[in-house]
Amino acid sequence: NKLGLCDTDLLRDRGVIAGVWQEADSGERFAVTNPATGAVLAHVPMMGAAETARAIDAASAALPGWRARTAQDRATLLLRWRDLMLDAADDLALLLTLEQGKSLAESRGEITYGASFITWFAEEARRAYGDVIPSPKPGSRLITIKQPVGVVGAITPWNFPNAMITRKLGPALAAGCTVVLKPAEATPLSAFALAVLAERAGIPAGVINIVTGDPVEIGGALTASPIVRKISFTGSTRVGRLLMAQSAPTVKRLSLELGGNAPFIVFNDAEMGPAVAGAMASKYRNSGQTCVCANRLFVEDGIHDAFVAELRAAVDKLRVGHGVEAGVNQGPLINRAAVEKVEELVADALAKGATLVTGGKRHALGGCFYEPTILTGVTGDMRIAHEEIFGPVAAIQRFQGEEEVLRLANDTEFGLAAYFYSRDLGRIWRVAEGLESGMVGVNEGLISTEVAPFGGVKQSGLGREGSSIGLDEYLEVKYISMAVG
Numbered sequence: 410n411k412l413g414l415c416d417t418d419l420l421r422d423r424g425v426i427a428g429v430w431q432e433a434d435s436g437e438r439f440a441v442t443n444p445a446t447g448a449v450l451a452h453v454p455m456m457g458a459a460e461t462a463r464a465i466d467a468a469s470a471a472l473p474g475w476r477a478r479t480a481q482d483r484a485t486l487l488l489r490w491r492d493l494m495l496d497a498a499d500d501l502a503l504l505l506t507l508e509q510g511k512s513l514a515e516s517r518g519e520i521t522y523g524a525s526f527i528t529w530f531a532e533e534a535r536r537a538y539g540d541v542i543p544s545p546k547p548g549s550r551l552i553t554i555k556q557p558v559g560v561v562g563a564i565t566p567w568n569f570p571n572a573m574i575t576r577k578l579g580p581a582l583a584a585g586c587t588v589v590l591k592p593a594e595a596t597p598l599s600a601f602a603l604a605v606l607a608e609r610a611g612i613p614a615g616v617i618n619i620v621t622g623d624p625v626e627i628g629g630a631l632t633a634s635p636i637v638r639k640i641s642f643t644g645s646t647r648v649g650r651l652l653m654a655q656s657a658p659t660v661k662r663l664s665l666e667l668g669g670n671a672p673f674i675v676f677n678d679a680e681m682g683p684a685v686a687g688a689m690a691s692k693y694r695n696s697g698q699t700c701v702c703a704n705r706l707f708v709e710d711g712i713h714d715a716f717v718a719e720l721r722a723a724v725d726k727l728r729v730g731h732g733v734e735a736g737v738n739q740g741p742l743i744n745r746a747a748v749e750k751v752e753e754l755v756a757d758a759l760a761k762g763a764t765l766v767t768g769g770k771r772h773a774l775g776g777c778f779y780e781p782t783i784l785t786g787v788t789g790d791m792r793i794a795h796e797e798i799f800g801p802v803a804a805i806q807r808f809q810g811e812e813e814v815l816r817l818a819n820d821t822e823f824g825l826a827a828y829f830y831s832r833d834l835g836r837i838w839r840v841a842e843g844l845e846s847g848m849v850g851v852n853e854g855l856i857s858t859e860v861a862p863f864g865g866v867k868q869s870g871l872g873r874e875g876s877s878i879g880l881d882e883y884l885e886v887k888y889i890s891m892a893v894g
């Protein structure tokens with residue numbers, strides 16, 4: 410059972426600690442399944458606190474050697490790792506589609522995107538400059554240097570099984586940190602494959618350790634450990650809050666990339682073609698399972714009906730199916746629970762007066778498939794307006810005027826991404842500045858790139874990933890004051 414990979418060695422079913430691939434102490438395993446078919450792909454170790462403690466020790470042991478290398482040296486290894494990822498892109502994409510469900514085309518895109526973080530941070534590693542500060546008193550020199558934070562605990566979600574790992578490991582390793590990674594239970598195989606390639610690239614044992622298993626135990630061990638100096642997490646706001654609380658006793662650094670409730674606003678003066686294309690990309694990419702997916706679409710009165718008609722025409726062209734099949738662009742949701750959540754949200758909206766334009770039920774393919782859906786007449790009293798849908802449902806609200814829509818858009822505890830379409834320059838500035846979010850797409854629906862800061866405000870998180878400031882999340886500034894006589 411090699412899943413059709415060319416390089417079958419990329420398929421691993423064990424965790425890795427100090428360079429040794431290993432089972433759980435208990436010997437227990439859990440199944441990784443293909444959400445499109447329900448087929449079991451592999452069984453991976455059900456590890457817990459004890460294995461996590463050993464992984465932390467391994468990362469700690471590897472730290473002095475890794476951080477002592479020159480940035481150039483680490484960059485060379487990272488770029489070798491990146492090259493191996495790109496060489497193995499077809500296999501990595503296949504593995505990703507099999508365990509996560511997205512189309513092969515999207516998976517290939519994710520591998521390229523994932524690799525871009527390694528490239529970027531390998532380059533940035535060499536620019537972790539300090540400062541010389543003009544001294545306020547004679548006879549002293551004030552200097553800052555930047556040093557790696559230390560051992561990092563990274564916890565990643567299943568919706569981007571490759572890129573959410575490289576976005577953390579790229580800057581961590583570039584800065585000179587070592588890592589204990591806990592990938593999501595649904596998608597550990599992509600993580601293991603990355604570790605195989607890291608090993609081949611010559612990244613030393615113990616720099617990347619991976620544990621799979623009980624999230625509560627592993628998260629508990631990572632946060633409780635005084636050796637772990639930072640937690641970098643991407644996932645739900647609920648778990649983010651928990652990790653933040655658990656990190657308080659040891660005062661850890663935190664990067665938290667949490668839930669979103671992105672508004673996608675179409676003003677009357679928007680250009681229709683790009684607005685529809687942007688909504689399609691922002692809403693239906695990964696079958697709606699991204700934290701920056703348009704969660705609430707606000708369409709102004711004058712353009713509303715025309716926009717809905719065009720969006721519907723585009724949605725009806727989507728092809729739902731197994732991600733490995735050519736031409737498919739809508740895969741399944743990650744599991745049954747995700748389908749049930751979408752069903753509940755849609756039922757609640759319909760019961761409270763929303764109108765179904767298209768879709769609205771499980772797909773005929775069964776299993777985890779749900780029909781691409783559009784609802785109109787959505788209002789603030791519906792759950793769908795406040796909760797992350799994480800599914801292929803466009804929930805459209807009608808509005809009148811800038812003031813009203815800004816108030817509605819900001820009426821959420823989340824603040825990750827926001828999008829709007831307008832051609833009025835004054836409005837573009839006002840709305841871009843007025844939206845309470847970490848990222849704003851103006852006349853575009855896809856904004857993620859390794860060169861720009863990704864992150865949220867309010868309860869969408871702390872810190873930024875990617876960009877020239879992304880490396881700082883893994884560095885401490887040390888101030889050195891020198892009396893020179």
Ligand code: ADP
Pocket residue numbers: 564565566567591592593594624625627628629643644645646648649651652
């Ligand atoms: P989602 O709803 O997208 O699955 P989660 O926040 O539950 O989001 O999952 C994101 C990551 O957090 C996964 O790797 C998951 O295993 C992990 N996780 C879930 N619960 C905990 C916890 N109590 N402590 C640490 N990590 C957790």
